[in-house]
Amino acid sequence: MSSTLHVIGSLMVDRVLRVKSLPASGSTITASTATVHAGGKGANQAVAAARCGARVRMLGRTGSEGEFIVRDLAAAGVDTAHIATTDAVAGFAAVMVDDHGMNSIVIAPEANGRIGDADIDVFLAGAARGELLIMQNECSGLGHAVARAHERGLKTWLNAAPMGEAVCAIDLGTLSCLLVNEHELAALSGIDEPQAAVDRLARRWPVLDIVVTLGAAGWIARVDGAIVRGSAIAVEAIDTVGCGDAFVGALAALRSEGMPWTGALTRANAAGALAATVAGAIPSMPMREAIEALAQPH
């Protein structure tokens, strides 16, 4: 029987304002458009994994405003039975994007910050030993979930994004895999150069798999004790929002089905590139066929 992938993560109502340039402190400016999208790293990664072929269940909380995100998750095939929609205020992200593609983002976790330890216990009771759990740092209960998953013999993956105190409090030795971008890696290791930073973390946690995404420069990883790396695939990038989530979700799906690291990382790199070619987060999470087609050598 194939294994299930478990996600404890965020649902965010993304409100995106397009502006000529980002406002200076104290100023008021007019946006050309205001759009609302489904987002949140947890929801994005759950959809990415499901579209890549995994059986996915997710624990999360939102309010009535976030019900459309739960519908998107269900449409992608994610089991949403453990997502509550009863909170007064849904988590949301206020995103401003300027004409040069620069952005400023404010995240209000709201409902995502009210996931309780008891909710986590009930959710994890439905996971079998050896199955994979992915988490990010946009929800409450991270420390409890990592400790409980470790006790239950799950393979825990932490996408340490955004970096913050809750991440620093985690014993990385209880994780199976740490996934970060170059900024999170530098913050965690105190070193800017990615390979040296990975080496430092590996000296401290020798059996931890570490995967680092480097945007348009590709990725580097230390898996099963060896360093591997790859370049990004050249695509016409129009919006890189969600690239990291596409990479992480696809990688988790493929590892969960038993694919060796090299093949899984190559395909995750293709998933990240495909996400850069479509606007938005959830709408840009690619299907397995498209990932396979782009990952083939050509």
Ligand code: ADP
């Ligand atoms: P995050 O959004 O978490 O910072 P990254 O920007 O590192 O994540 O992107 C994640 C992955 O997506 C990269 O490792 C790469 O595989 C892919 N990717 C990101 N930007 C591009 C791009 N401009 N062209 C091709 N692939 C990209």
